[in-house]
Amino acid sequence: MYDIIIIGAGPAGMTAAIYARRASKSVLLLEAKSYGGQIINTPDIENYPVEAHISGFDFAQKLYEQTKALGAEFKFEKAVEIKDEGDTKTVVTVKDSYTAKAVIIATGSENRKLGVEGEDKLVGRGISYCATCDGAFYRNKVVAVVGGGNTALEDALYLADLAQTVYLIHRRDEFRGEEANAQRLRERENVKLVLNSTVTKLNAEKRLKSIEVTNKNGEVTELEVNGLFVAVGRVPENQNFASVAELDQAGYVAASENCRTKTPGIFAAGDNRVKEVRQLVTAASDGAVAATEAVKYIASLK
Amino acid sequence: MAVIEVTKDTFEQEVLNSDKPVLVDYNADWCGPCRMMRPVLDELAAERDDIKVVSINIDDEDELAEDNDISSIPCLVVYKNGKEAARNVGLVPKDVVIDLIGG
Ligand SMILES: Cc1cc2nc3c(=O)[nH]c(=O)nc-3n(C[C@H](O)[C@H](O)[C@H](O)COP(=O)(O)OP(=O)(O)OC[C@H]3O[C@@H](n4cnc5c(N)ncnc54)[C@H](O)[C@@H]3O)c2cc1C
Numbered sequence: 001m002y003d004i005i006i007i008g009a010g011p012a013g014m015t016a017a018i019y020a021r022r023a024s025k026s027v028l029l030l031e032a033k034s035y036g037g038q039i040i041n042t043p044d045i046e047n048y049p050v051e052a053h054i055s056g057f058d059f060a061q062k063l064y065e066q067t068k069a070l071g072a073e074f075k076f077e078k079a080v081e082i083k084d085e086g087d088t089k090t091v092v093t094v095k096d097s098y099t100a101k102a103v104i105i106a107t108g109s110e111n112r113k114l115g116v117e118g119e120d121k122l123v124g125r126g127i128s129y130c131a132t133c134d135g136a137f138y139r140n141k142v143v144a145v146v147g148g149g150n151t152a153l154e155d156a157l158y159l160a161d162l163a164q165t166v167y168l169i170h171r172r173d174e175f176r177g178e179e180a181n182a183q184r185l186r187e188r189e190n191v192k193l194v195l196n197s198t199v200t201k202l203n204a205e206k207r208l209k210s211i212e213v214t215n216k217n218g219e220v221t222e223l224e225v226n227g228l229f230v231a232v233g234r235v236p237e238n239q240n241f242a243s244v245a246e247l248d249q250a251g252y253v254a255a256s257e258n259c260r261t262k263t264p265g266i267f268a269a270g271d272n273r274v275k276e277v278r279q280l281v282t283a284a285s286d287g288a289v290a291a292t293e294a295v296k297y298i299a300s301l302k
Numbered sequence: 303m304a305v306i307e308v309t310k311d312t313f314e315q316e317v318l319n320s321d322k323p324v325l326v327d328y329n330a331d332w333c334g335p336c337r338m339m340r341p342v343l344d345e346l347a348a349e350r351d352d353i354k355v356v357s358i359n360i361d362d363e364d365e366l367a368e369d370n371d372i373s374s375i376p377c378l379v380v381y382k383n384g385k386e387a388a389r390n391v392g393l394v395p396k397d398v399v400i401d402l403i404g405g
Pocket residue numbers: 007008009010011012013030031032033034035036037038039041042044045046047048077078079080106107108109110237269270271272278279280281283
């Protein structure tokens with residue numbers, strides 16, 4: 001049995017592990033993909049205190065080394081269920097199950113899908129969720145970006161430097177993202193705004209060939225594109241844990257600043273929790289709070 | 303064995319004409335998830351002598367990437383007897399890579 005099992009080895013989970021290990025608790029981190037979380041996708045972090053510039057990869061690597069050196073154990077298995085057995089909790093993974101006195105859920109968030117038929121099959125064959133990752137494949141090609149927030153605007157600007165034509169498709173006629181970015185886009189000749197419209201169909205043969213866009217009057221237009229970049233936000237993935245941790249409507253764990261869920265001994269930390277600012281520094285902060293709360297909880301047992 | 307770097311000049315010989323299944327890792331230096339993937343590939347190359355593990359840098363080998371329909375990385379493709387047998391886009395843990403290679 002472990003003292004604390006942490007689900008998710010992103011910035012929140014690994015910070016929690018650091019605090020728990022420094023309090024001499026045994027720690028198992030369960031991670032579905034690889035340590036680091038979402039931040040590994042970014043080439044440059046400029047707002048984390050102390051380091052003026054660091055790549056997401058280096059950030060993840062350093063955090064991992066620090067966590068590992070303190071003696072936290074990592075297993076690369078996706079957690080699918082938490083069973084509350086009172087003073088012990090069992091975490092079931094795709095491979096095995098593990099018990100602990102306390103559990104910290106630090107599962108972060110995932111790219112939101114468009115929800116159009118065929119999307120999953122076309123990931124890597126025309127559909128992407130990361131312009132800075134995959135933009136290079138679309139040099140001088142025709143691409144579309146879907147979304148109206150800052151990520152979508154920044155993606156469209158980034159792609160405008162590479163691609164021949166960039167369609168920016170948004171379901172409203174105003175963008176949620178910064179006006180400065182929207183203005184820069186309007187000035188780009190190769191950017192075409194497709195407003196009040198949603199993507200309703202993906203046409204593909206082996207790879208994406210074209211998309212159908214429906215506007216608010218119900219008119220359908222077919223756009224030939226080589227690539228479609230989906231930038232419609234992120235979503236938490238906590239449904240498997242809903243029986244032990246109350247979720248809000250959007251699926252975020254309803255835990256306050258003290259990171260406690262409705263179940264004693266189960267805590268939530270990071271982007272998966274209801275909060276205003278989802279950043280590295282707030283994820284790390286949650287990790288510290290959740291681990292400290294978990295240590296207190298363990299001391300209160302027996 | 304170590305991971306072998308493959309170019310368009312060696313692709314046919316190393317990948318298509320290989321008598322063992324080949325796990326191809328399409329990657330780039332600037333791609334964080336690709337760099338996270340790499341230790342798993344190094345481990346598999348060292349542990350498994352029934353397969354060959356190769357790496358293709360998509361910036362240097364853009365023709366290979368285009369010819370093989372790569373448009374998102376990291377992308378792992380398994381070739382058996384010169385044909386694509388399986389493909390995965392995105393960062394995955396070692397167990398998933400082992401499943402992808404299959405029997
Ligand atoms: C492109 C990009 C750029 C960004 N740039 C910045 C920036 O410059 N500055 C900044 O402060 N923030 C930035 N952010 C936001 C920052 O990355 C997040 O706020 C932070 O990573 C949240 O940390 P987390 O640990 O809560 O979640 P995540 O980083 O999402 O980590 C969660 C981890 O849990 C794992 N997981 C999920 N479900 C399970 C499960 N069931 N079982 C096991 N493991 C599971 C996931 O695989 C993942 O590794 C950026 C985000 C993106 C996407």
